[in-house]
C-alpha cells in the first residue's frame with residue numbers, strides 16, 4: 001500500500017492494483033481521507049462501490065438505496 005500525495009491520472013490508475021489489503025483487481029477509482037494525510041488511495045470498482053455503501057449508510061443519506069443503485073449502474077458501465 002503506497003498511495004500518493006497528488007491524484008492519480010487515468011493512465012497511472014490503469015497500470016496499478018487496488019490498494020485494499022488482499023485485493024488484486026485493477027485500480028479504477030481513488031479517494032483520500034483527512035485522517036490518512038489526504039494520501040490518494042487506489043480502489044478497484046468493487047471496493048469503490050463498497051466504500052460508497054459504507055459512507056452513505058454511515059451518513060444516513062436520504063434516498064441512499066436509490067442513489068447507490070444509480071451509482072452501481074454507472075460503475076458497472078465505467079469499467080476498463
Ligand SMILES: [Zn+2]
Pocket residue numbers: 018019020023024025043044045046047
Ligand atoms: Zn479492490
